[in-house]
Amino acid sequence: MKVAIIDDEPYSREEMKHLLSEYPWVEIVGEASSAETAMELILTQDPQVLFLDIEMPGMSGVDLAEALQKMKQKPEIVFATAYPDYALKAFRVEAVDYLVKPFDEEQLSQTMDRLKKLLLTDLGEQKDTKKMGKLSVQDEDKIIFIEPGNILYIFREERETYICTEKKKYTCKLPIKELEAKLATHPFFRVHKSYLVQLPYVEELIPWGNGVYQLKVHGVKEKIPVSRNYVKELRERLEL
Incomplete structure (x- = not known):
C-alpha cells in the first residue's frame, strides 16, 4: 500500500513514519510539509493513501481533500491532526478515518485494518505470483533446495536471515520482505x-503482557514474538 504523509510539523511526520513502519505491507512513497507541495507529490508518486494534517500554512488539509475529489483515481484520506473539531468536515470529503494527536496505536491499527480491506486483496491474489518450486538456501559450503512446506518459520537477526525447518536451520541472503513475497502462495504470516x-x-x-503475545510452533522450543499490530489478524487467520 503506497502512503504519503502531509504535515507541516517534522516531528509529527517522523512519528507517523515510525508507527507505519510496523506494517510491512505499507510503503511510504513521500512526505510534504504543505498542501501545495503535496499536490506535486500526489501527481508524481500516485499514493493510495494520504495521512493528512488539517491546520497547515496556506491551503488547509480539508481544502486539499476537497480538491482531490475531482480526480478520477483519488487517494484515500486519513486525517491526522491535533484538532478534533473538524471531524464533520472531514467525513464530508469521504475521509476513511480521523486520528487525533498524540496518535493512539490501537486506533491506528483499526484504521490500517480498514485501509487494508479497502485497498488490498489477499496477498496471494494481489501479487501475480506463480506458485514457486523450492527455496534455495545456504548450507555450509553449498546451496541446497528445500520445500516451502517444510519451513516452520523464518527470522532475521543481525543482517542474516534464517530459514528454520524441523531438522535444521539454514541461512539465506534475501531479506524477510522478499521471502514473504516469494512465499505468497503458501500459508505464511x-x-x-x-x-x-x-x-x-x-x-x-x-499472552505476554501489555497486548503482546508469543507463539508456540510445532517442534520448536523457543517462543516466537508477536507484535500487537498483528494479533487481531493472526487470530482471524488461525480461527475457524
Whole structure:
C-alpha cells in the first residue's frame, strides 16, 4: 500500500513514519510539509493513501481533500491532526478515518485494518505470483533446495536471515520482505517485523503482557514474538 504523509510539523511526520513502519505491507512513497507541495507529490508518486494534517500554512488539509475529489483515481484520506473539531468536515470529503494527536496505536491499527480491506486483496491474489518450486538456501559450503512446506518459520537477526525447518536451520541472503513475497502462495504470516511463520505449524498463542503475545510452533522450543499490530489478524487467520 503506497502512503504519503502531509504535515507541516517534522516531528509529527517522523512519528507517523515510525508507527507505519510496523506494517510491512505499507510503503511510504513521500512526505510534504504543505498542501501545495503535496499536490506535486500526489501527481508524481500516485499514493493510495494520504495521512493528512488539517491546520497547515496556506491551503488547509480539508481544502486539499476537497480538491482531490475531482480526480478520477483519488487517494484515500486519513486525517491526522491535533484538532478534533473538524471531524464533520472531514467525513464530508469521504475521509476513511480521523486520528487525533498524540496518535493512539490501537486506533491506528483499526484504521490500517480498514485501509487494508479497502485497498488490498489477499496477498496471494494481489501479487501475480506463480506458485514457486523450492527455496534455495545456504548450507555450509553449498546451496541446497528445500520445500516451502517444510519451513516452520523464518527470522532475521543481525543482517542474516534464517530459514528454520524441523531438522535444521539454514541461512539465506534475501531479506524477510522478499521471502514473504516469494512465499505468497503458501500459508505464511508476518507476526513481527523480524519473523515470518507458517500458520499450519502454530500450536499456541500465549499472552505476554501489555497486548503482546508469543507463539508456540510445532517442534520448536523457543517462543516466537508477536507484535500487537498483528494479533487481531493472526487470530482471524488461525480461527475457524
